Amino acid sequence: MGVICVELWLEGEDSSSLTGHADRIWIGEAADVAVVHLDDHRGQDEALSLVGMIDWILVRCSDWTMIPLENIVAAAAGSGTRVAAAISKAVDLNGAAFALQHGVDALLLPADEELWTAAKTVLGERNSQDSEEPNAAVELLLADVTSIESGGVGERVCVDLTERLALGEGMLIGSSANALVLIHGETVPSEFVPSRPFRINAGAVHAYCLMADGSTRYLSELEAGDAVAITDSSGAIRPASIGRLKIERRPFLLVRFEIDERLGQVLAQQAETVRFIDENGTLSVTSLQAGDRIMVRTTTGMRHVGRKVAGEMNER
Template identity: 40%
Template sequence: MKELWLHIKGDWKNEKKKVQAGIESGFVTFYVEEPELLKKITELAAVKTALESDDGADGDADIIVSRVKHKPENSRSCFHIEIKDKGDERKAVSMVKQVDYLLINTGKDIIPLENIISEAQGLCKVVAEIGDVRQAETVLKALEVGADGILYRPKNVDEVRDLFRVYHEFEAKKVDLVKATVTKIKPTGMGSRVCIDTCSMMHVGEGNLIGSQSNAFFLVHSESVKNPYVATRPFRVNAGPVHSYILLPDGRTKYLSELKAGDEVLVVDNTGKSRVAIVGRLKIEERPLLLVEANSDSRKISILLQNAETIRLVNEKGEPVSVAKLREGDRILVHLEEGGRHFGKKVKESITEK
């Protein structure tokens, strides 16, 4: 996930409204130059903060930003530099192995930003200052991978909300869903099943991407469909047994057993549109399981789910279909990838999971 930094500076009476709007919108980090503002912000909510401090004083900030080289004792480090020429660019690149963040201002120039991003990948995070909300998407897409975050000083509350809207639209990535044909449905016995209770309400058509293979995921529907058996739980996906993989917002996977409160999961709808939800809790219980196997483009894929009427996949029309009514020959929506996984991260390697 990209980081949003909101620059707060000046009269607190005016800035407080921007901070409150930022907190409500979900901004991750508030960047300040005055320690007094840092204290006022953290009194409003438990948020991440960055403090400009060239003397190396940590204060209570999570990140210490400095225009000189130093390593704070109790905070993460960030080197701040304005890129005016090639010499500034080289200086920024020289710091990528020495700090946690680079905060850079390249104005409207994209090439220096792309050069620094390419050098910093895997070494430190690059946060780019922007002077206009319209720059946000360009910066986040620079060199395809984009900057790791953006810093902006909004003129008013409306600009805070506008920036978050641009960010939300950028993060709502499209996931490629394809059709697979069900080839086998078989009850298998008991297992430890995981319900993912998120902090978001899901709609009909939405769910999580789950599978027994790390490169093949079934769209498992949320409990948002009315039924005569139990009340709906639109915040929940009954995802399957503990061994199953779930696809995360950053493209990695986790075993369902590894999820915990506060983790981010990817919510996907029947058109492939995605959003992020936070895990509130997991419910792991012993339940009867059902094996579903399917074929897509000659690939055999599988998933185990709880054997119950309220557990649903999504059919080729985008409609939720109960596993109790699922039949061989039915077409369902899945997401397929190439290669394998190493500790949840994609690798270009031939790995067989069956």
């Protein structure tokens, strides 16, 4: 199955620039669309009775609740009937677009440019998940660890995701945006503490991390709801949303490394649960030695507010 593109419908006849972006202009009625108001269980029953009988069901709800919409999406799957949802607030976009992971087939929006921008962002995430195309990838190389020394005490950031990580997955973190280290998630069991398969102990607040859109951001700037890039040892990337950030004062180790005569470094908490990745698996930062090799992603150029621009930059 290829990408299932979600349609965007514009509410009412409008002469704004949004008209050219709409897949359909909705003026209140159409022969192929049945409008159902989900104000109580009778609205849901009406919608379910129409599944397979008409091309489109347009669902309107004065107070969005997800269960009735999910029931309609489930019933319509494979029936030939498609579901559209009228949305007036950005907070409701994700619920409609990802209901039962499949989501609705169209969103009906008013002539509100901010809402349309938000909808396009959400649908971009939805369409990327529906695609059979392989995920984006980065090239990972093996860097030689040159030294490990005390990094003092500072503020450490744990990134807790809204989903679990697989073995071999983590985040790209570093003190330079052009030399990011793959730090493994807390998915490896330990005899001292239980695993936290949703967590990456990412490092110090000053460090860069790679975001899902390819930009970089300081760990101190991250917020719940942001989408970070999750990377595995092959370099494949997928997005994941942050559910919580945990910032505490902890001791650090300063790990310096070299690759192709370029130097880099990263500060990691001094804890056995913090792991890097090499060609054979994972290495705990507390057992790391000079001469070990760790996976890194290197780039060139400058960064301005996280975006790559032409120019030279030297971060030490």
